Amino acid sequence: MPPLVMFDLDQTLTESKQPLTPHMAELLARLLVKTRVAVISGGGLPQFLKQVVDQLSPDVKLSHLYLLPTSGATLYEWRDGAWQKVYEEELSxxxxxxxxxxxxxxxxxxxxxxxxxxxxxxxxxxxxxxxxxxxxxxxxxxxxxxxxxxxxxxxxxxxxxxxxxxxxxxxxxxxxxxxxxxxKGIDKAYGLTKLAERLNVPIREIVYVGDQLTPGGNDEAVLRTLAKTRAVNGPSETALFIASLLSE
Ligand SMILES: [Mg+2]
Incomplete structure (x- = not known):
């Protein structure tokens, strides 16, 4: 099991701007018991709460979940019962x-x-x-x-x-x-690298899952890092991948 699995949101964990399906929410809940999970996307925090967090059952291990809105320019972690901002590279x-x-x-x-x-x-x-x-x-x-x-x-x-x-x-x-x-320099690779530092996890052990790991795609930046990547064509392939991690 990788020490951290990072997912793109739209068309990877969910359909575009849609909530997690109950099946995906269940798979993520099980994955959160076994390892740390991060979600990264261009959307803002409210979008993450609506699409992901609100769909998870209340007993899920949120202390293992990391949210990186605005393509990694911001990082949130769950501490003392709330989403706490770890950093934000705010535009003036x-x-x-x-x-x-x-x-x-x-x-x-x-x-x-x-x-x-x-x-x-x-x-x-x-x-x-x-x-x-x-x-x-x-x-x-x-x-x-x-x-x-x-x-x-x-x-x-x-x-x-x-x-x-x-x-x-x-x-x-x-x-x-x-x-x-x-x-300049703030992208999904930046977010992944900052989270790896925060968790003290070697980047090469991280697995990144995205539907746009292609030239010009919005997951492309991650290919510049040493992280392992897993290209998927949509949420159903992501679900199969999570299921395979859980059965290892
Ligand atoms: Mg996507």
Whole structure:
């Protein structure tokens, strides 16, 4: 059993923005008895609580669970009956405003996103350590998101244009219609490395499970670390993998 198993959230533990299924919640509960588990994603903490923590039974071993919202720019652990922030690489308000200006400029320049068309919730969301730019808005229905950029070409264009005007920032592939902007060097590899230090676990013994462990995918950064990786094509394959760990 690895000393730490780290999971991507959307399309790895759950369908996009959906809660854990009862089956997945049960598997995670059993895994938490045996080892430490981390979840990392571009979403904010409320999204983690809704999709993951609220679906776990109350007797689950939360002291073994680590949450890394905003792609590892923040780490939470369960201590004294609450989620305690271990660190947060927070963007200053001035820098967040600079990022928002760049997003609007790039949207207009590339013609990819028209801000005059009403969106489903906010297009630009400040999440403390990260600014998320969602082409159709945060609350866009799944089918609209899925249709917008199936081959990632639009997000790649946004990524390239934003990186060019924000040299001190990292622009990462977000969800199916979003890009995430953080200070340079903050990504899933950063989060994994910080947690390994915190737990004093050798990185090469960690197993990372994700659906986007491909070039340009939002789990790609992890490939730069020494962690073992396990690519999955969705939650059902993840469930099989957890079951195989538990039966070892
Ligand atoms: Mg994913």
């Amino acid at each position: 308000e001035k820098d967040a405003a600079k990022v928002a200006r760049a997003i609007r400029a790039v949207a207009a320049e590339t013609g990819l996103v028209d801000f005059s068309i009403p969106s489903y919730g906010e297009r630009i969301e400040y999440r403390g350590s990260q600014v998320t730019f969602s082409a159709n808005g945060q609350e866009a229905p799944l089918e609209i998101k899925a249709r917008w950029d199936p081959d990632k070409s639009k997000r790649r264009m946004l990524q390239k244009a934003l990186s060019a005007c924000l040299p001190d920032f990292s622009v990462g592939m977000g969800g199916s219609n979003s890009v995430d902007i953080t200070y």
